[in-house]
Amino acid sequence: MSILVQRWNELADVKDELAGRDWFFGTSGNLSIRVSHDPTTFLVTASGKDKRKRTSEDFLLVDANGNPAEETILRPSAETLLHVKVYGKTNAGCSLHVHTIDNNLISELYGDKGEVTFKGQEIIKALGIWEEDAEVSVPIIQNHAHIPTLAETFDEHIQGDQGAVLIRNHGITVWGRNAFEAKKVLEAYEFLFSYHVKLLTLKNQLQIS
Ligand SMILES: CSC[C@@H](O)[C@@H](O)C(=O)COP(=O)(O)O
Numbered sequence: 736m737s738i739l740v741q742r743w744n745e746l747a748d749v750k751d752e753l754a755g756r757d758w759f760f761g762t763s764g765n766l767s768i769r770v771s772h773d774p775t776t777f778l779v780t781a782s783g784k785d786k787r788k789r790t791s792e793d794f795l796l797v798d799a800n801g802n803p804a805e806e807t808i809l810r811p812s813a814e815t816l817l818h819v820k821v822y823g824k825t826n827a828g829c830s831l832h833v834h835t836i837d838n839n840l841i842s843e844l845y846g847d848k849g850e851v852t853f854k855g856q857e858i859i860k861a862l863g864i865w866e867e868d869a870e871v872s873v874p875i876i877q878n879h880a881h882i883p884t885l886a887e888t889f890d891e892h893i894q895g896d897q898g899a900v901l902i903r904n905h906g907i908t909v910w911g912r913n914a915f916e917a918k919k920v921l922e923a924y925e926f927l928f929s930y931h932v933k934l935l936t937l938k939n940q941l942q943i944s
């Protein structure tokens with residue numbers, strides 16, 4: 736099996752799993768996986784598709800600038816430039832972007848602070864941080880409608896081959912060395928967001944600080 740087909744199947748499997756979690760509301764979300772390093776090419780989801788369906792037109796191969804690397808009628812994701820930034824700056828192998836209610840709530844609650852921090856949760860180990868009482872922060876950026884501006888702002892927060900950035904009232908973009916790691920990072924953050932939202936709601940209902 737060629738690398739391209741292997742990567743296609745890997746990304747299709749991740750897409751199915753995230754669809755199973757119902758993380759692709761209203762065609763939102765986009766996913767990519769690196770196919771080659773030099774030159775950089777990656778598969779990215781075609782724009783505007785129902786990502787819950789598995790079809791032969793789900794992904795297209797693009798170059799380091801996010802332009803189609805082969806003749807196609809498909810349009811790359813509107814947010815391909817963010818994936819371009821990840822592969823241009825790191826050795827990451829996969830980048831995932833989803834809009835969930837919880838990631839939107841957290842981004843709005845902490846948007847003015849520019850970041851949200853979590854501490855004392857076992858799931859932080861899934862991010863590769865094993866210290867006692869570990870702390871993890873996710874930057875929150877403004878949601879610019881102009882994608883090149885959004886991509887530039889996003890780029891300032893890309894550090895290392897694994898990471899995450901929240902886009903205010905929009906969604907989260909994560910990346911990792913491969914599809915397994917990117918999915919693990921995404922699931923860990925979504926756990927933290929969901930826990931935090933539920934905890935705040937309960938505290939509010941029970942009037943405890
Ligand atoms: C329908 S959600 C809004 C979109 O502009 C975008 O944020 C998104 O995540 C999906 O866009 P896409 O072009 O399908 O990758």
Ligand SMILES: [Zn+2]
Pocket residue numbers: 763764765814832834905906
């Ligand atoms: Zn989006």
